[in-house]
Amino acid sequence: MQKKPRNPDNFEIELDAQLCFAIYGAAHAFTRTYKPLLEPLGLTYPQYLVMIALWEEDDQPVKAIGDRLGLDSGTLSPLLKRLEQSGLVARKRDRDDERQVRISLTAKGGELRHQATGVAQAIGKAVGCSFDEAVTLRDELIALKQRLIKAGE
Amino acid sequence: MQKKPRNPDNFEIELDAQLCFAIYGAAHAFTRTYKPLLEPLGLTYPQYLVMIALWEEDDQPVKAIGDRLGLDSGTLSPLLKRLEQSGLVARKRDRDDERQVRISLTAKGGELRHQATGVAQAIGKAVGCSFDEAVTLRDELIALKQRLIKAGE
DNA sequence: CGCAATTCAATTGCGCACAATCTAATTACG
DNA sequence: CGTAATTAGATTGTGCGCAATTGAATTGCG
Numbered sequence: 462m463q464k465k466p467r468n469p470d471n472f473e474i475e476l477d478a479q480l481c482f483a484i485y486g487a488a489h490a491f492t493r494t495y496k497p498l499l500e501p502l503g504l505t506y507p508q509y510l511v512m513i514a515l516w517e518e519d520d521q522p523v524k525a526i527g528d529r530l531g532l533d534s535g536t537l538s539p540l541l542k543r544l545e546q547s548g549l550v551a552r553k554r555d556r557d558d559e560r561q562v563r564i565s566l567t568a569k570g571g572e573l574r575h576q577a578t579g580v581a582q583a584i585g586k587a588v589g590c591s592f593d594e595a596v597t598l599r600d601e602l603i604a605l606k607q608r609l610i611k612a613g614e
Numbered sequence: 615m616q617k618k619p620r621n622p623d624n625f626e627i628e629l630d631a632q633l634c635f636a637i638y639g640a641a642h643a644f645t646r647t648y649k650p651l652l653e654p655l656g657l658t659y660p661q662y663l664v665m666i667a668l669w670e671e672d673d674q675p676v677k678a679i680g681d682r683l684g685l686d687s688g689t690l691s692p693l694l695k696r697l698e699q700s701g702l703v704a705r706k707r708d709r710d711d712e713r714q715v716r717i718s719l720t721a722k723g724g725e726l727r728h729q730a731t732g733v734a735q736a737i738g739k740a741v742g743c744s745f746d747e748a749v750t751l752r753d754e755l756i757a758l759k760q761r762l763i764k765a766g767e
Numbered sequence: 768c769g770c771a772a773t774t775c776a777a778t779t780g781c782g783c784a785c786a787a788t789c790t791a792a793t794t795a796c797g
Numbered sequence: 798c799g800t801a802a803t804t805a806g807a808t809t810g811t812g813c814g815c816a817a818t819t820g821a822a823t824t825g826c827g
Contacts, residue, residue: 477737478666480748481644483755485663486684488641489784490762491634496785497766507813510638513631523776531639534776536814543812560775560822584630587765588758595633598754602636605741605751609643612740613650642814649815660783677805687806689784696782713792713805 484602494587498580502573507532508544509577511564515550516574520565522555549573637755647740651733655726660685661697662730668703669727673718675708702726 495506504512507530514529515521527537541564544550549570555561588595648659657665660683667682668674680690694717697703702723708714741748 476745476748476752477734477741480741480752480755481648481737482663483752483759484637484641484644487755487759487762488637489684490759491637492784494762494766495634505812510635524774531642532813533815535778535816536812538777540813558775558823562776581630584634587762588630588633589761589765590758592629594754595629598751598758599629599633599636601747601751601754602633602640605743606636606640606643608742609640609647609740612742613647645814658782675805685783686785688786688808689782691807693783711793711805715806 494584495580498583502576502580503547504573507536508540509580511537511540511544512549512570512573512577515564515566515570519571520563522561522563524561526564544570647737648733651736655729655733656700657726660689660693662733664690664693664697665702665723665726665730668717668719668723672724673716675714675716677714679717697723 492506495509499506499509502509510530511526514526523534523537523541527533532540541550541552545552548567551565551567552562553565555563590598645659648662652659652662655662663683664679667679676687676690676694680686685693694703694705698705701720704718704720705715706718708716743751
C-alpha cells in the first residue's frame with residue numbers, strides 16, 4: 462500500500478479515510494459479534510452498555526449514563542423505556558431535583574449480570590489477541606478519540 | 615488500570631468490553647468530525663463512503679458497493695435513492711442481467727470530488743497523528759475486524 | 768424577591784443498520 | 798426442457814444516533 466501525493470484528477474482513498482473506514486468496519490464487526498451473544502439475554506448492544514453502566518453503579522440519572530456512554534436523551538429515552546418494558550430497570554423522578562429521572566436496576570436487571578458473564582468471555586475469545594495488544598489498541602483508540610473531539614473544539 | 619480476576623459478585627468492565635467501547639467511541643467521534651465537513655457538500659458520512667467508492671470506480675452494481683462497504687440492500691437502496699434525488703448518481707438496470715442495478719455518477723456527482731478534497735485534509739489534521747501511527751492503527755483494526763469476522767464463522 | 772438563563776428529560780424528524788420477507792431474473796441440474 | 802435453487806434488489810419493521818424543539822424545574826443575578 463503505497464502513499465502517493467494527493468492528485469484531484471487521480472483520486473485514491475486517503476489514509477485518513479482508510480483509518481476511518483477501518484474503525485467503522487471494526488465497530489460493526491464488534492456489534493455483529495455481540496448480537497448473537499446478547500440475543501438470549503434479550504438485549505441489544507447499546508442496551509447492554511447501559512446495563513454495564515448500571516451494574517457498575519446503580520441508580521444513576523439519565524444524564525450520567527449519557528455522559529458515560531456518549532449518548533443523548535434522544536437516544537436514551539426510548540432505549541430506557543424499552544429496558545423498563547423488559548422489566549430490567551425502573552425509572553423514577555429524583556425527589557430533590559425533579560428535572561432528573563433516576564434509572565435503577567430491578568431484581569431481574571440485577572440478576573441478568575450473572576447470565577452476562579459468558580458474553581465477555583466469548584468476546585475475549587473472538588478478539589483473539591493478547592492482553593497487552595488489547596490494552597495498547599484500546600489506549601490508541603481512546604487517544605485518537607480525544608484528538609478528534611479536541612479538533613472539533 | 616489493573617486487571618483483576620473475574621468476580622461475578624464484584625463486576626468490573628472487562629478489557630474486551632473496554633476495547634469494544636473504545637472502538638464504539640472512536641467511530642462515533644469520527645462521524646461527528648466528518649459531519650460538519652460533509653454538510654456543505656450535502657452528504658452524510660455513509661453517502662460520502664458510497665461516493666468515494668464511485669469516484670474510485672464508476673458504474674458499479676449495488677451489490678459491489680455493498681460488498682465494498684459492508685452494507686446490504688436494506689441500507690443501500692434508500693441511501694442510493696437519496697443520492698439520486700440529490701442529482702449525484704443515476705440508477706439503471708443492467709441490460710445483460712436485469713437483476714442488477716448499476717449506479718453511475720452524474721456530471722454533478724463527478725464534480726463533487728473536487729469539492730471533497732478539503733474534507734480529507736481536514737480529517738487528516740483532526741486525526742493528528744503521524745503517518746506511521748495511522749498506518750499501524752489502521753492495520754491493527756483491520757486485523758481485529760478479520761478475527762471478529764472469523765470468530766463468528 | 769423576581770425574572771432570565773440554564774439544565775434535564777422527552778419528543779419529533781431524518782438517516783442509517785440490519786433481519787426478514789418478497790419479487791423478479793438467472794443459473795443449475797435432472 | 799423445465800423445475801429447483803440461487804442471486805439481486807426492494808420493502809418492511811425495529812432500534813439506534815443525533816439535531817432541534819419543547820416543557821418543566823432549578824439556578825443565577827440584579
